[in-house]
Amino acid sequence: QQPVQSPQAVILREGEDAVINCSSSKALYSVHWYRQKHGEAPVFLMILLKGGEQKGHDKISASFNEKKQQSSLYLTASQLSYSGTYFCRDDKIIFGKGTRLHILP
């Protein structure tokens, strides 16, 4: 079964914060996050490993709760360039359905 992402879509104004969640029905060793802009290929953001630290990427960070089999992606002070679809991926190389993020100026 594929990871479940929520919400399905988010609309923000520039400067606002967002949280995207990813959960699995199976035990996870790792969670990967990717971003895809319209008409382009997915691009890697970060990997969170079991027992590892919270990762950060500019104003984008993520956490991984192994016991709850969940990961969350935090986008702080969102920029127009953050628009796109965010995917989480489990350690079985299966992707979630994605969360569409649209940033308004």
Next chain:
Amino acid sequence: NAGVTQTPKFRILKIGQSMTLQCTQDMNHNYMYWYRQDPGMGLKLIYYSVGAGITDKGEVPNGYNVSRSTTEDFPLRLELAAPSQTSVYFCASSPGIQETQYFGPGTRLLVL
């Protein structure tokens, strides 16, 4: 480094025709993958390979075949094209299964 390259960029097939989608990586990665992405949807794993000569099925392998004779190349074969195979196909590679996947630019396939 070119990274992951895919050819062709776009193709129109008639129902029942066959074709091969090419994928090449120059990063000496052991792992290679094929995904399909339908409009507005997520990525579905078709096949993957852990090294030359070794392939395994993903979530949606029916209607496709793969081979991996070299580290660099991982072609995807469609034998009898069907309208349900209209999609964007992405190839990706990674050094290991828990490491960053690098995606190619994709092949847009339309089956009519």
